[in-house]
Amino acid sequence: MRTQILPLPLACAVVLLVAGCERPPQHVIPSAAENNSRNGVPPAHVANELSTEAPQLAPATSTSLPSTTTVTDAVLAGKVKAELVTDPGMAGADVSVSADNGVVILAGTVNSYEQSALASAHAQHQDGVMRVDNQLTLVMR
Secondary structure: OOOOOOOHHHHHHHHHHHHHHOOOOOOOOOOHHHHHHHOOOOHHHHHHHHHOOOOOOOOOOOOOOOOOOOOOHHHHHHHHHHHHHHOHHHOOOEEEEEEEOOEEEEEEEEOOHHHHHHHHHHHHOOOOOOEEEEEEEEOOO
């Protein structure tokens, strides 16, 4: 009997496929839409968050002194918190806001998926926000 050998391109493809399956997992920080999809947010809310476009940023022209229009993280977090406190749709929610290099982190509890989406929307619409990390959890009451 004659043993049949795989052609070289097919053998290479099999080796690459097997090698690719064994790579270590990568740590990826999920977007707000992905956070909401994992937390059971209805698909309509996830689709709305996915359809929003990221703000267009102008390229930096100089690297000397920071611009006076640059928003500090403390100011950014304060503006988002003020928006959340004054919005009647956020009644009963307990949300803490922090910011780090333009990334706004929302943590705490909300009473509905709508409050979670509303908090993300308030944060996304502030000047200086690069990304929103929604870590809010739903508490059924």
